[in-house]
Amino acid sequence: MTTRKSDRAFVALLVVGVACLVVSLQVIFLRAPIEASMGIVQKVFYFHVPAAYGMYLGATVCFAGSVGYLSRGTLGWDAFARAGADVAVAMGLMVMISGPLWASKSWGKYWDWDPRLIASLMCLMLYMGYGVLRAFSGSTEAVRRFAAALGVLSVALVPMIHLSVHKWGGQHPKVISKGGGGIHHPDMKLALALGFVTFTLLTILWVWQRMRLHQATSRFEALEQEALELGVAGD
Amino acid sequence: MEPINLVSSPGPVCVQSSLAGLVLAGQTAAPSPESSAAPATRAQEGEREQGFKPDPGGANLQSGELLLIEAYAAIWVVAFGLILHTWRKQRQLTARLDQLQRDIAQERDRGDRESEG
Numbered sequence: 001m002t003t004r005k006s007d008r009a010f011v012a013l014l015v016v017g018v019a020c021l022v023v024s025l026q027v028i029f030l031r032a033p034i035e036a037s038m039g040i041v042q043k044v045f046y047f048h049v050p051a052a053y054g055m056y057l058g059a060t061v062c063f064a065g066s067v068g069y070l071s072r073g074t075l076g077w078d079a080f081a082r083a084g085a086d087v088a089v090a091m092g093l094m095v096m097i098s099g100p101l102w103a104s105k106s107w108g109k110y111w112d113w114d115p116r117l118i119a120s121l122m123c124l125m126l127y128m129g130y131g132v133l134r135a136f137s138g139s140t141e142a143v144r145r146f147a148a149a150l151g152v153l154s155v156a157l158v159p160m161i162h163l164s165v166h167k168w169g170g171q172h173p174k175v176i177s178k179g180g181g182g183i184h185h186p187d188m189k190l191a192l193a194l195g196f197v198t199f200t201l202l203t204i205l206w207v208w209q210r211m212r213l214h215q216a217t218s219r220f221e222a223l224e225q226e227a228l229e230l231g232v233a234g235d
Numbered sequence: 236m237e238p239i240n241l242v243s244s245p246g247p248v249c250v251q252s253s254l255a256g257l258v259l260a261g262q263t264a265a266p267s268p269e270s271s272a273a274p275a276t277r278a279q280e281g282e283r284e285q286g287f288k289p290d291p292g293g294a295n296l297q298s299g300e301l302l303l304i305e306a307y308a309a310i311w312v313v314a315f316g317l318i319l320h321t322w323r324k325q326r327q328l329t330a331r332l333d334q335l336q337r338d339i340a341q342e343r344d345r346g347d348r349e350s351e352g
Contacts, residue, residue, distance in 0.1 A: 040299040047310055048306070090313055090314070097306070102302070104297060105299055216328060224331070
């Protein structure tokens with residue numbers, strides 16, 4: 001795809017994403033009914049769950065990029081992995097902030113040492129660690145390979161988060177997963193479905209944008225190094 | 236403890252003193268059957284006054300609307316934070332690119348001058 005076509009596709013996706021976001025917010029706040037036992041705070045669920053799904057997607061992208069880099073060794077795959085980790089951190093932060101705010105009303109406390117909460121926190125910290133490693137360790141081949149190995153290993157936490165609530169119990173609700181209570185109103189289902197669509201688009205847009213940035217940075221650094229070796233660049 | 240003499244307490248202050256006196260006098264004059272357990276009860280009361288204990292129904296006092304707004308605001312802050320971070324990185328990259336362009340132009344000028352000389 002040429003740069004111009006790629007830019008157009010990005011803008012088109014951005015327009016669709018923003019439209020989905022607006023419709024999603026409209027459905028969540030003006031159409032979906034207030035939940036009977038929890039009240040209005042339950043509406044956090046419509047963005048909290050899709051954000052968790054976005055974190056899974058980000059982690060999967062990081063894994064795919066890491067595998068690609070380890071097998072092919074190209075900077076494009078490395079940029080893809082980095083972008084995935086960035087998105088996993090952003091989405092993970094959304095989950096870890098919105099969840100406790102809901103819990104304070106529902107459980108009477110912000111945090112509980114629940115298996116799903118612990119696994120989610122560990123996942124977030126791992127991808128934050130990945131980001132810190134990339135930000136402060138330079139961009140040598142060794143760092144890229146080490147980060148790729150970390151990206152491959154970190155993805156193991158994703159199924160662990162998902163299965164934790166079934167395997168180890170805990171307080172965390174399992175509304176939409178197997179054995180959960182389910183959603184009993186079509187507008188509630190619509191709000192959640194729109195949340196998933198919006199966060200999928202948001203994830204794609206962010207991964208795309210961050211990947212382009214990381215790719216451009218890598219290419220520039222290589223060019224800068226070459227210029228230094230030729231004695232062109234001053235410092 | 237001696238009870239306060241109600242008769243000898245003149246003026247407006249005496250009303251408060253009198254009430255306090257009545258309470259104290261009651262405690263002193265008519266000891267309850269549980270008087271042996273009184274120090275323990277007082278110690279418990281002292282603890283209750285000095286320590287903080289949660290209200291079991293406290294979560295109901297929190298505003299669901301406020302928590303919802305906080306949650307959505309946090310999501311927006313994170314989203315715009317990532318966009319801002321990307322924008323800053325792009326600006327830094329542009330600045331470094333401009334510097335490299337200037338360096339290359341300077342080097343080219345110097346090469347031209349040397350070839351002319």
